[in-house]
Amino acid sequence: MKLRYQLAALSLTFLAIPWAGCEFLKSNEKTLSLLQEQSLKATGEAIAHGLYNDKTLLYPEPMRANAPFNDRSLQLKRLLSGPILDGYFGDWPEGAWRRFGTERRPLDLRLGKHGEQLFIAAKIADDSKTYDTTTPGTEPSGDRLVLVTWLGNQRQRYVISTAAPGKVVARLLGRQLASAHSNAIAGHWADTSAGYQLELTLPLALSGERLGIYYLDADEGGVSVRGNIAPLDTEAPPWLVHSTAGIDQWISRYQNQGIGVQILDRWGWPLATALEIERPPQATTFWLTPWLYRQILGTPPPSSAKKTTATGQITSPAIATAQRGLETQETVATPGGIKTRSTTPIKSSEGLIGIIVTESTRNQYLSVSTPAFEALLVGGTGALILCFVAVFIFAIVLGKRISRLSKATQNLGLTDTTLPLDRFNDELTQLTKAFNMQLHQQQQLQAYLKALPQSLAHEIRTPLAIIRSAMALLADGEQSLHEQQQIMARAESGVDRLTQLLNTMNEANQLEQIMEHEPLTTTDMTALIEELAAAYNVTFPKCTFAVLADETAVVTQISPDLIVQALDKLIANAISFAQPGTTIALKLSHRGLWWRLTVINLGPPLPNDTDRLFAPMVSLRDRDQKTEGSLGLGLYIVSLVARHHSGEPWAHNLEDGTGVEVGFSGLLV
Incomplete structure (x- = not known):
């Protein structure tokens, strides 16, 4: 692996600095989230305990606490003011309509409550409009809306019909109880291109906490019915779901607080809600800081959000778990930010009677709300940059030193005979010194090998000539003993020189060993x-x-x-x-x-x-x-x-x- 890649791999170890910071933030966030969960859980349990002691806060009619589920029950929304009864709905707050009937012939209803008065808004699709032409005291024959209440454990039916658009007053159908005042039900009937629009009001006490509504469409083909009950039903009409004055007072203590509270009945219909006050996040010196913080901590896995059904119930996996009597805590990502949510069941000796949902955004607990994260971000980034710069400078210096040695090795034998030394005196310098020593030895060996042929040629000819001449003189046999000894001495000197030559050749053999x-x-x-x-x-x-x-x-x-x-x-x-x-x-x-x-x-x-x-x-x-x-x-x-x-x-x-x-x-x- 090349040196640059080794240094790049080494630089990756500096990522341990931001990793350690991220781990600290995650640990801190986990601790703060745990504290938030415990706080929400304690709040939910306290509310559940208070409502358990007084069930009338949840159910004005105690029988509804144990009644079976009826998906045709009607939910009343709290109105800040009573709407003007003119057959138009511009003064009604935004909200979903409850639809009965078919897509082609629907009956859309919205119900509200202001004080002790019940308000009804109805949109009726009818292609063949038939107004009532009968006289008072007789059974209506045209299109009509029928309300069914429950007083004294008896059904009370009221019919609203008219001969022309305008103000309307209900008429009682059948036997009338003393408390059933039909003239207390009044409103306005409006004609539209698609059918009719009605606005009605009646005292909430007149309903008996139950209300059935159906529309009789009279046309040439007969009469068709749409609503949450049928004309021939004999049982009590469906329940009205609404908050009580007591629960409104109870929930008001949590308004504009740091948490949001929602009280549901046992079937998930909302009874009261205290919205969490939206606290603006603490200003940061850098707009990207919150986003970076969320990326470091990670976004919680998508959780199934609370959904509102067509009947007005609120459902979610956590609510379903609470309906089985179990508490849950979860962290969810919502359009308003990351929230911690606790769901607590309200239990009684007879079973589940309601559900408490408490939630709070995590902005007030997050470390990003303080300068701590920015200090850690700036400090960690600065340290990381400093480390990378240090490694980069080290790589440049080391690269230049190696390049210098590389160029010096190319010039060896041409202009230089040794590698240059630097002042660092580190391992690379020591290695250069070792190379210079080997180069010196190699140069000596090369010089020796270059001179060896010439030396051998010269040295071999001379001793051979001496030995040859000595042998020729000795062959004559005319020398004296003294002369023969001198000739033998010259021959021995030639042999000695050859021996020395062989030793020199043995030294050349050391190259092979190297x-x-x-x-x-x-x-x-x-x-x-x-x-x-x-x-x-x-x-x-x-x-x-x-x-x-x-x-x-x-x-x-x-x-x-x-x-x-x-x-x-x-x-x-x-x-x-x-x-x-x-x-x-x-x-x-x-x-x-x-x-x-x-x-x-x-x-x-x-x-x-x-x-x-x-x-x-x-x-x-x-x-x-x-x-x-x-x-x-x-x-x-x-x-x-x-x-x-x-x-x-x-x-x-x-x-x-x-x-x-x-x-x-x-x-x-």
């Missing part, structure tokens, strides 16, 4: 050969050096120094025999598992016997072709380098006889 311990490194040989060719063009201006390489770079494990040394020997051999002005080619190729490095030069051909060219101190050139340092120990070094790379050397004449090619191969690793 190669046995030379490590292999992954190197781009193509780039290496191109760099050497450029250097040779500068070093040997009498010839031109060209690189012949495959399109694919040859990257393998080699000993670059030994490759350079062997190539230097091949180039020196080619220079000594090449004609000035010609081109010397450096050819690098790879086939299968092997790479091949060849030096091609124009010049006299090699003798036929080339097998011994790579033996030490051997040259098969003709005498007139021999030059100092020709094929001898230099090619022997090439053979050593080839064997070190699991390859072999070779030397061939070109097919056209104009030159030679000498090189070696190696294993592609």
Whole structure:
């Protein structure tokens, strides 16, 4: 792995700084959320306990606490003021309509309560309008709306019909109780393009906490009915669901507080609601801070939101759990922000009688509401940037030092003989010193090997001449004993000089031992050969050096120094025999598992016997072709380098006889 990638990987460890900060924030957030959950739970349990002691706060009619579920019950919304009865609904607050009937012929109802008065808004779709043409005291014959209440455990029916749009008053159908005052039910009947619109009002006490509404549509085909009850029903009408004055007073203590409270009956119909006051979040110096904080802490998984059914009930998994008598706490993401919600059942000896839902936004508990998070954000970011800058500067300095050493290694043997040292005196400096020591030893060895052929030629001729002359003189046999002793002494001196020469050759053999311990490194040989060719063009201006390489770079494990040394020997051999002005080619190729490095030069051909060219101190050139340092120990070094790379050397004449090619191969690793 390259150094830049190693430093990049090292820089990743600095991410532990923001990670530790995030873990702290998460732990702090978890603790604060737990405290908020406990607070909401305690509030819900306190409200549930208070309502358990007085069930009339939930149910004005105690029988409704144990009555079975009736999906045709009607919900009353609290009105801030009584609407004007004009048949139009512009003064009604926004809200959903309760639909009965079919999509083509619906009856849409909205019910409200102001004080002790009940208000009804009705939209009736009717294509064939038929107004009432009967006289008072008789059964109406046109389109009409019927209200059914429950007084004295009896059904009381009131009919609202009219001969024309305008004000209307209810008429009693059937037997009338003393408390059933039909004239207390009044309103306005309006005509629309789609049908009718009615606004009615009656005392809430007149309903008996129950109310049935149905519309009789009289047309040529007969009479059709739509509503929450049928004309022939004999049982009590459905319940009215609404809050009481007592529960309104109870819930008012939580208005504009830090939490929201909602009281539901046992079936999920809302009875009273205290909205949470919307506290603006604390101002931050940076608008992105809250978003960053939420990203760090993570958004809670989507929770099933509370839904309002067509009947007006509020449902959710938490409410369903509370209806089974179990408390729940959850964190939900809402359009108003992250909220913590607690759902508590109201239990009695007879079972579940209601549900308390308490919730609160987490803004008042979040660390983002204080400068603490911004301080941590700024400090952590600054520390992280400082660490990255420090590593970046270190990488630049280290890269320059390595580049300096790399350039110095390219100039070794050309202008410099040692690698430059710096003032840091660290491991890299110590490594450079070790390289300089090895370079010095290598330079000494190379100098020795370069001088060895000339020394051997000179040293071998002289002792051999001495020994030969001594043997010739001794063969004559005419010398005296003293002269013979002198001749023998000269011969022994020649033998001593040869012995010394052999010892010198043994020292040259140490090069092979050095190669046995030379490590292999992954190197781009193509780039290496191109760099050497450029250097040779500068070093040997009498010839031109060209690189012949495959399109694919040859990257393998080699000993670059030994490759350079062997190539230097091949180039020196080619220079000594090449004609000035010609081109010397450096050819690098790879086939299968092997790479091949060849030096091609124009010049006299090699003798036929080339097998011994790579033996030490051997040259098969003709005498007139021999030059100092020709094929001898230099090619022997090439053979050593080839064997070190699991390859072999070779030397061939070109097919056209104009030159030679000498090189070696190696294993592609």
